[in-house]
Structure formats: C-alpha cells, structure tokens
Amino acid sequence: MTKMLITGARVLTPDALSAPFAEVLVEDGRIAAVLPPGTKVDDAARHDASNRLVIPGLVNGHTHGHGGLGKGVGDKWDLALLLAHAPWINGGRSVADKRLSTTLTAVEMLKKGCTAAFDLAFEPPCPTLDGLDAMAEAYAEVGLRAVLAPMVADLTFFEATPGLVESLPEAHRARAGGMRMASAEEILGVIGAAAKSWSHGGKGIRLGCAPTIPLHGSDAFLTGCRALSAEHGLPMQSHVAESRYQAAGGEIRYGGATLLEHMDRLGLVGPWFSVAHGVWLTQGDLELLAKRGGGLSHNPAANMRLASGLAPVRAAIRAGVTVGIGTDGSSSSDNQNMFEAMRLAAFASRLWEDAEDDDWLGTAETVRLATVGSSKLLGLEGGTIEPGKAADLALLDLAHVNWAPLNDAANQLVWTEDGSAVADVMIGGQWKLRDRKVLGLDEAKLARDAQEAADRLRGVNVEARAWCEELAPHVACHCRALAKGWTRSKRLLRAD
Structure with missing residues (x-):
C-alpha cells in the first residue's frame, strides 16, 4: 500500500468555483481524502506543493x-x-x-x-x-x-x-x-x-x-x-x-x-x-x-x-x-x-x-x-478531486505570470492559463510530468525524430500532394454549393 500526502497547495473544489488551501491524500492510485491544511498523516510520503494549484x-x-x-x-x-x-x-x-x-x-x-x-x-x-x-x-x-x-x-x-x-x-x-x-x-x-x-x-x-x-x-x-x-x-x-x-x-x-x-x-x-x-x-x-x-x-x-x-x-x-x-x-x-x-x-x-x-x-x-x-x-468516473476518484491531477505554478495575481481560480483557468504554468502531472497516483519534464522519455530525441519523419514523408507524398492541390478548388466549389443550398432551406438552430 502506497500513500502520498500533497501538502501546501490550493485545491480546486468539485464545483470549480473556489480553490482553498487543502491537503490531498493519495493512496493506491486514488484520492483517499481531501484534508484541512496542516493535517498530518504519519505513514504517508509528503510532497510539498506550496505555491501550486491542484486541479483534476x-x-x-x-x-x-x-x-x-x-x-x-x-x-x-x-x-x-x-x-x-x-x-x-x-x-x-x-x-x-x-x-x-x-x-x-x-x-x-x-x-x-x-x-x-x-x-x-x-x-x-x-x-x-x-x-x-x-x-x-x-x-x-x-x-x-x-x-x-x-x-x-x-x-x-x-x-x-x-x-x-x-x-x-x-x-x-x-x-x-x-x-x-x-x-x-x-x-x-x-x-x-x-x-x-x-x-x-x-x-x-x-x-x-x-x-x-x-x-x-x-x-x-x-x-x-x-x-x-x-x-x-x-x-x-x-x-x-x-x-x-x-x-x-x-x-x-x-x-x-x-x-x-x-x-x-x-x-x-x-x-x-x-x-x-x-x-x-x-x-x-x-x-x-x-x-x-x-x-x-x-x-x-x-x-x-x-x-x-x-x-x-x-x-x-x-x-x-x-x-x-x-x-x-x-x-x-x-x-x-x-x-x-x-x-x-x-x-x-x-x-x-x-x-x-x-x-x-x-x-x-x-x-x-x-x-x-x-x-x-x-467511460471514466473522474474529473473532480474527491475521495474515491482516480488520482489524475495537474499542478500549476502560481508563481507563473499567468497567475500573478491570483484573483479567481476558475476565471484564470479559462481566461489566462495557456498550459505554460503546468509544472507536474500525476496519473493514477504516479508522477508522469515533474518540473515540466516528461518522465522516462527523451523529448529532444522525440523532436529530432519528428522532424526527420516529416521531412521524409514530405518526399514520399510529393506526387499525391500535387494531385490533391490540383483537385482542391473543384472539391471546395462542389461542397460549398451543397452547404449553401442546405443553409438556405433550413431555419438554423439558435442557442435559445
């Protein structure tokens, strides 16, 4: 049995309306408890998440x-x-x-x-x-x-x-x-x-x-x-x-x-x-x-x-x-x-x-x-930080400029965050991203391999690309005519 206590962080509530300070106890890949700040769990390893926002x-x-x-x-x-x-x-x-x-x-x-x-x-x-x-x-x-x-x-x-x-x-x-x-x-x-x-x-x-x-x-x-x-x-x-x-x-x-x-x-x-x-x-x-x-x-x-x-x-x-x-x-x-x-x-x-x-x-x-x-x-039963849910968590750096100052967690998750403040990610209670680095994978090699593959495939597909580009104006003309005819004949669905 493995236990980890994530301490010192703000934790997004299930309704996503607030992010109070709390401790998150993770046990065997799941959230065992969300505890008041300062709670001690003697048999749990501690992870200091000070100045972090924990979200699902x-x-x-x-x-x-x-x-x-x-x-x-x-x-x-x-x-x-x-x-x-x-x-x-x-x-x-x-x-x-x-x-x-x-x-x-x-x-x-x-x-x-x-x-x-x-x-x-x-x-x-x-x-x-x-x-x-x-x-x-x-x-x-x-x-x-x-x-x-x-x-x-x-x-x-x-x-x-x-x-x-x-x-x-x-x-x-x-x-x-x-x-x-x-x-x-x-x-x-x-x-x-x-x-x-x-x-x-x-x-x-x-x-x-x-x-x-x-x-x-x-x-x-x-x-x-x-x-x-x-x-x-x-x-x-x-x-x-x-x-x-x-x-x-x-x-x-x-x-x-x-x-x-x-x-x-x-x-x-x-x-x-x-x-x-x-x-x-x-x-x-x-x-x-x-x-x-x-x-x-x-x-x-x-x-x-x-x-x-x-x-x-x-x-x-x-x-x-x-x-x-x-x-x-x-x-x-x-x-x-x-x-x-x-x-x-x-x-x-x-x-x-x-x-x-x-x-x-x-x-x-x-x-x-x-x-x-x-x-x-x-088909997953996740999405909130509550006891019994999978410990699939992302930790955001509140010292990042996206969060300076912190005024409202939900607003800033949607309006100001762009992914660059994500520091750590846990999936099933296991760290998969630490300090912005993917664990167990060489990201520099991945980028080199991707460029090599893209360059090679560009050559492999040169003839197919030329044909598709010749064809494209005719496809656009036909499909847009279909669309216009349908739009004229329909009363479009409105939000109300």
Whole structure:
C-alpha cells in the first residue's frame, strides 16, 4: 500500500468555483481524502506543493493521435479541403511513424495538463493490429489514459459526398472515383481481432470503434461497427454534422433524415456513443441524443479553424446531453491544448445571435465540461478531486505570470492559463510530468525524430500532394454549393 500526502497547495473544489488551501491524500492510485491544511498523516510520503494549484487532470474528449506529424498543414482550408488533402497528409507511414505521431500528441497533452483522451486513430485504408498496438504503446509510454478508437470507413471521401466525383474535371474523375478503402469485412475483422487480443487495458488504454463520418460508411458497415462494439463493449464516437455540406449530403442520401436520425435507425446511438463536433445538429437531434444517453464532444478550435460553425452547446446541455470538450487533431486545430479549448468554448458561446448571458458558458462550468463531461465520454468516473476518484491531477505554478495575481481560480483557468504554468502531472497516483519534464522519455530525441519523419514523408507524398492541390478548388466549389443550398432551406438552430 502506497500513500502520498500533497501538502501546501490550493485545491480546486468539485464545483470549480473556489480553490482553498487543502491537503490531498493519495493512496493506491486514488484520492483517499481531501484534508484541512496542516493535517498530518504519519505513514504517508509528503510532497510539498506550496505555491501550486491542484486541479483534476483535463480530459480531451476528441483528438487524433495521427495528427501529431501534421501540425500546421494547410491554411485557408475548410473541412472538405482537409479531407481532400488527407491522402498526402497521412500517406506512406510506417508503424514506427504511427507510434511517433501518437507519442507527439500524448506528450503535448501531458505537458499541458491533460491526463486522458479519446483518440480516433486513422490508418488508411484499413487499421492494422501492429499499428493499433504501436499507438497504444505510445500512450502507455507517456502515461496517459486513452480510448483508442480506430477511425474507419468503407467509402472514400469522394464516394461518400453526393455528386462530388461527377462534378470533377474528366482528368481527375477516374482517379478520384477509383480510390477505395478496405472492405467492410476486412476492417471489422481487424477490429474484432484487436478486441480479442487487446493487452493494453491494464495500462489504461481501452479499445474503441469510430465509424469516422456516417456518410463514409455503408449501412451494412455502420451496423457491423455497432454489432462489433456491442459484442466487445467498445465505446463509439463519430464525426456527425460537423459541417454544412455533410448535413446536406445526409439529407440527400437518407431521404430527408438527419445524419443522427439515420444512425439511430441503424442502432448506433446510445450510452456507448458520442458525437464529435455536432455543429449542425438540429434541436430534434439533440433531444434524440439525450434520450438515448449519448454525448457530445465540443471542439471549438477545429470548428473555427475549418469554418464549420458554432456548435449548439447550450442547447445540448439544456436538452440533457452529456457534453465534453476536445481539441481535435493537430492537423485540424494544430495543438493539443485543452486550456485553449476551454477558452474558445467559452468565447464561442457568446457569439450566438441574440444569446443572453444565461446562454453563455461560465468559466467554472467550462472547467467541469473539460473534466467531468469529457471523462464521461471516455467511460471514466473522474474529473473532480474527491475521495474515491482516480488520482489524475495537474499542478500549476502560481508563481507563473499567468497567475500573478491570483484573483479567481476558475476565471484564470479559462481566461489566462495557456498550459505554460503546468509544472507536474500525476496519473493514477504516479508522477508522469515533474518540473515540466516528461518522465522516462527523451523529448529532444522525440523532436529530432519528428522532424526527420516529416521531412521524409514530405518526399514520399510529393506526387499525391500535387494531385490533391490540383483537385482542391473543384472539391471546395462542389461542397460549398451543397452547404449553401442546405443553409438556405433550413431555419438554423439558435442557442435559445
């Protein structure tokens, strides 16, 4: 039995409204007690946390570990353009590259106070057992908890988007139309085999299943994903109604039904399921999601970066949906900073037309979404510093300029903190970050390896990139026309 008493710190309360001085007793990976200042526990090792603020580890409700090697790609891209460029962004990767990219993502999250993540990992055209093991090992090496959900589809972006292939110039039509993902049978077979042989649960890495976008899956494939998830108890997450062109495409393919309604008809929506983004969910969608016990990961940075829009977060909360916060991947929002995600979530809530201040996300509420809310999306029972909860903690340096002076803990967690004051991180009662350094990992070598891999892959994918860049204006034209037609025909959901 191991005991540690964290002393001298301010400790964020479960409601996130205050941070009084307290002592935190950690025993066998869990919080055993939150004690008055000065309390002595004779058989516990002491950790002096004077001038520190202890908060629950932030939980990333939606990311992509494969995005670690794709930071900073693209500029004036919306979601359709990002997907059109995916062949060269993610192409030509070895198993070692997949592990490296995931390690980069995990290290950045850890250094910015995150202790767990829902990672939709992409291995086109089909997930592999070696790749999934390598990515799980990356999380285990860094020490983060994770749901690692292979992001899968049996239709390509070009097949999935109504009318896209036909809209392309003849010179590009054959190549785009001839691209293929692996078969549904092959993809589901790999995930099923991974579920049967999964050996990473003891390290806090859980396998999931992520049919990437409903339009990118045939009905048989989507129902196969659900059956497999039900058989093995896998959590599911999918990008649903992220952009207007997808919402339009869903109504075209599904005879007027929304994307979420169609997924529900196939049996995918339930307590095991969460929506990523959900920018264009209707009020009926939100009520359905709440009725089924599903969740929503709000990813404001990517929603803005990719011009997707503002997610109806307040409407979702009022409907009874479990809401968490995520960063999205580093090729679509360019960092893994949950402090930035909280700040942008609070900002975005103020941009709804005619929204009153009751519709805005307050700072304490936003912190709870990024801890308690996101924990629920991952199937974790964490997010607060209370007896019985996992000892997943981040310690912030109150001497840092972000906290000079300390006026209000919740306000400053959201408004002024950017991750640079994170000094130490504990996961399951074990230190994973000390004095801003990741334990057991050479960060300088990681950076060198990342640069070498990026340079090499840039060369490998030069032809694919050139083709994607030629194609991109035609993709943008078609998808934006779909979006405009759908917007004109709909009364957009408002925060009230």
